[in-house]
Amino acid sequence: MQKIYALGLHKTGSTSLQMFLLRNQRALMETGILYPPVTPQGITRLMAEMAGRVPATRPSRLNEYMGHNALAYRMIAEAVPGYQFPKGHNPMFAGAMALGLVKDMAQQMAARALVFCSEDLARAALLAPAVPGRFAAAFGTEETTLMAVIRRPDEAIASWQTQLLRFRMPVPALTPKVLRGYFDSVHVAYRRALSPWCEAFPAARLAIADYATVRRQGGSVGFFRAYCGLDLPDTLSDAEDRNPGLHPALFEIARQATHGLEAAEFAALRDLLFALPPEGLPDAREVDFLDAGTRRALLAHFTPIHDWLAGLTGSTAFFDDLDDIARPRRLSHLEAARIALPLVRAAAERAGNDGLCSFLRGLEIAA
Known part of the structure; x- marks a missing residue:
């Protein structure tokens, strides 16, 4: 079984890719490609859609299209003492339960490929370097592709500020001290965010590109289509760009x-x-x-x-x-x-x- 881990990073089109995968979740499953729901809301949505009860264009709840973010945060909280799991991602299973659910789902449907997509998988590796190993233990290391789109760090720091404001998170004045606090974050410390994945999957095929190039080539969805290594159906519908930045x-x-x-x-x-x-x-x-x-x-x-x-x-x-x-x-x-x-x-x-x-x-x- 092929495994694709789309690791973000932040502000490089991950939300658009998640919406693309969610919109086409049923069509992908019908060809053996599992973009797995890992939250209660994600599971109930997929069940309803498989029964033909839910319009594909209806608004999606956070844990439906960002369920893999919730899984990453749960794994961080399980590994880092005192780390607070974001309340907005409740309800959420324990990490072992979610991985077990996906493993059983893949076996039951005889999936030929498994896709995880979340920028917070990179954050998880930085904060809890053992997280990639949990995926390797659950699903194996063979036939793995690691995908990442990386933004130049000065642009990543700037773009992240507007992301915080989107959710009304108080942001301090951008003094030099505040800005230098980002130097060891996932927006700059790319080696610490990616090397645990590379170490957990030493034979993985790497598809890593800079954000400017990816934008010129069609954005995160185009990059995924071109480099995921999967035989994707021709009938997949594109999703609109999501999460645009503030001027x-x-x-x-x-x-x-x-x-x-x-x-x-x-x-x-x-x-x-x-x-x-x-x-x-x-x-x-x-x-x-x-x-x-x-x-x-x-x-x-x-x-x-x-x-x-x-x-x-x-x-x-x-x-x-x-x-x-x-x-x-x-x-x-x-x-x-x-x-x-x-x-x-x-x-x-x-x-x-x-x-x-x-x-x-x-x-x-x-x-």
């Missing part, structure tokens, strides 16, 4: 809103910000979350990791623009926010949202 000029406005607005008002502002057209906003490529000193430090810290990635993939340079990490952009995210604020105020006025208008009138962006 960086709007970040500081949203960040302050997490502290100043209640949940309903924040949701209204978030929708307004994501709907704001780019006209009048600074070029997103020239807005900087990192100060010059942090950029220089990040390049020095990341260069050995980059060299490891190049060796792993047999390339001269994994990122051909590595030195660009140290190049400051034209505007800080605070300067960009001051440019964007009048546009956001005008959009709130057009929407007739008095609460947002009041909040935005009192909002100040630090120099």
Whole structure:
């Protein structure tokens, strides 16, 4: 049985790939490819769909399309004392129960291939390096493909900030100290996130690429189709891109809103910000979350990791623009926010949202 582990990483299209796999879960199963449900909600959804009771286009609950995230978090919580399993992923089985369920499901249907997909599988390897070995013990190490899409770390750190705001998670001001705290995270420490998988599956076929290249070649779904090594049905339907990023000029406005607005008002502002057209906003490529000193430090810290990635993939340079990490952009995210604020105020006025208008009138962006 072939095993495919799509490991993310974060903010590289994992959600779009998960939605693609979920939308086509039944069609894949009918050809012997198991994208397994590992949560109670995922199982009940699949049962209903197999009975023809659920439209494929209906909204999906978090644990239906991010069930493998829940499994990764459960395994982290089981391995790391004091680690809090995210409440949003409840209800969730114990890790051993979920793996046993998948193993039995694969045997019962005589699956020819098994697909796991979650950026948090990479996070799990970083925080709990024994996790990949649990998958190897459950499903074997032969016929395995490890897939990963990797973003340049300065872009990964920046993109992750807007992801936190999507879920109204309070984000501290981006001081150099806060930013350098990411240097040992899954957004930079790619060797620590991937090497446990490579060690658990030493004979695995590797499909690892940089995010910019993957975007040019059709995104995460296109990358999966091209390099998963599976004979996929021709009838699979594509999923829309999911989880788009917030324009960086709007970040500081949203960040302050997490502290100043209640949940309903924040949701209204978030929708307004994501709907704001780019006209009048600074070029997103020239807005900087990192100060010059942090950029220089990040390049020095990341260069050995980059060299490891190049060796792993047999390339001269994994990122051909590595030195660009140290190049400051034209505007800080605070300067960009001051440019964007009048546009956001005008959009709130057009929407007739008095609460947002009041909040935005009192909002100040630090120099």
